[in-house]
Amino acid sequence: MQKKRNSFKFFIGSCIYTYVRTLLALIGVVLLGAFATKAQAAHTQASLILSESTARPGSSIMAGIHLHMDQGWHTYWRNPGDSGIPTKIKKWELPAGVTVGEIQWPVPEKMFIGALTAHVYNDDVVLLVPLTISSDVKPGPLKLAADLSWLECSETSCVPGRKTVEASLNISGESAPSPEATLIETFKKRLPQSKPDLAASASWEANVTTNTRPIVFEWASNNGFANPDFFPFDNTKYEFLTNAHILPLAAGKLRVQKILKKTAGDWPAKLSGLLVEQTGEAPIAYEADLAITSSSNPQIAPTPPPTTTSGTRNSDNADALAAPGTQSMPMKLFYAFLGGMILNIMPCVLPVIALKILGFVSQAHDHPREVRKLGLVYAAGVLTSFLVLAGLIIGVKLAGHRAGWGMQFSNPQFIVIMTILVTLVALNLFGLFEITPGSKVMSAAGTLAAREGTSGAFFNGILATVLATPCTAPFLSVALGFALAPQQSNLIVVLFFLTIGVGLAFPYVLLSFFPQWLKFLPKPGIWMEKFKIAMGFPMLATAFWLFSLTFTHYGKRVWWLGIFLVLVGMAAWIYGDFIQRGRKRKGIAAALALALLIFGYTFVVEGKLQWRSPIVETGNTASLKESPDGIDWQRWSSQAVTQARAAGRPVIVDFTADWCATCQANKSASIDVPSVREKLRQLNGLAFVADYTKTPPEITEELNRYERSAVPLVLVFSANTNRPPEILPENLWALGPGVVLKALDKAVQK
Structure with missing residues (x-):
């Protein structure tokens, strides 16, 4: 049994080592592509x-x-x-x-x-x-x-x-x-056009003391369905931060609001650029040189700081989250540590917790010094993984992109690889096959794992981190929103990621230093082999969850991935039964297993699944209702929310992702439930879903507005455009249908 456990640990180590190398290579590719100048x-x-x-x-x-x-x-x-x-x-x-x-x-x-x-x-x-x-x-x-x-x-x-x-x-x-x-x-014909009756103007929406300021452009147009925008000629002393925010038509004029940030000097007195109407395949534009005036009657007030609706079960937590920008640095670090601890009980990490418990059982009666050492090695694996993630975040930021927590789960190829990897882990737990070292380097690693057990502890820490990234624990989103803000330094990113890692590893380090708390665990025995097999089922459930994420990227083609997993399972069985434990015709068995894998990859993965060519989003705005009696969800856009509020309708927006287990739990238990559906019907409210599965940039930008870098985030907007949206609690036990109903009732109060 000891041999099987060591080979399992070594299997995890080999796979996660490959994953970490892939992450580091990705950082290098991003940086190389960003700064290459000689090609x-x-x-x-x-x-x-x-x-x-x-x-x-x-x-x-x-x-x-x-x-x-x-x-x-x-x-x-x-x-x-x-x-x-x-x-x-x-x-x-x-x-x-x-x-x-x-x-x-x-x-x-x-x-x-x-x-x-x-x-x-x-x-x-x-x-x-x-x-x-x-x-x-x-x-x-x-x-x-x-x-x-x-x-x-x-x-x-x-x-x-x-x-x-x-x-x-x-x-x-x-x-x-x-x-x-x-x-x-x-x-x-594609040059900017001339229009004598353009009647264009630009006006500040409000006086502000910060370095950002809303500005409204308007001009006469016969096309009420145009998608208006403004492209400036110059950006040396200012920049526009957000997408164009389309305002309701007024006196036959298109109106669009943008947020201008000055980077040097005073506020500009005029702006030159193109007033653009996106009416078809080729946009129409008018060149304009606009003096900026002050708005005497602003139609939309600047958005006040968001507030948070708190449930009676967790009001202190809600108040703390209401104004994250006012929290001190030590408090934000505490949130990062606490969020890391709570990750241990999130669904994404539960399978690894079971494996770690198995490790504690096997070591519970060893020398206390050995137990402490393994606890620290596990923590080192967690911290190393978080350092790699911090390096990836920094690399993405240096390349000019916006980074977010769990962003790798928006990559369809990554999800496919992780699905295959976790499926193999489950098959290994079931005893279908074992991984044995095949080279001098791997043999040395395997010998080290068998003698000391340190490599198994280290790579268990890495696996826990990998599976934790699609989950966002309570408090964690506040800390991540601060750490991943574009203006934060690389040192802050590293500090916060290490703090999250310390929180994730803390319970195990604590147990390793107080081994007397493990006395309630039974002594090692044959039951551990059965327990290991039982742990294959939650790992298989994790593989099924990962498999479900691929539907967003491949649609009906995804069933070919299931066919490939069956072929992988068959190859693993042949390898285990006829090569590892068999005595005759091992060559034929090896050739058959290899043929299954080659056929599966070339014909199924490349040919049928076409895993390099995921489905391109079509931008369909049809209903996203998930069941016949469910909420009539609409695809989110800032323009759609603005139009709904202008029509006097309250709005609820669910920022979610297929890979976010917390998001799905919140929706099924607290949002898309009969009482909330009826309340939306009574209030003539609208529900929008902001799908972050593929991490679209406009949703990343909207999350950053509320100092978030990850989902879940649930907002309730009042029909009164002068009132800020309310942020609902993100943790399941503090949300509940009652909190949602209370926020919707408040949204229609004058």
């Missing part, structure tokens, strides 16, 4: 095109910088946004008598890169430059050249590009269009 640009083809192949002296023609990007790659507008570099013409080489004007930029697309916003061009763009030909230019061919530089980016990497592009123009008494004239005309 050759190979995803954008640049050329110089002309509207005419033959031009007359004294005429004007249009030149175009044509950039053709590969699928999935983009270049940047004149103001790239929060990240990127605009395309530049560093130098023109022109013959005498030919002069150039300024670049005319087609309207860009708005793109979200993590939590950042960029103005980009995808597929093709032609940057237009007017050329004027002097009347004294002699007939004949002319050579034109321009030295270009640009930055081309995909979702994972950016590469600078540079090229000298050339074109020939013939000067003659007659003009003739070039083959590219149609393409140039196409992009001339």
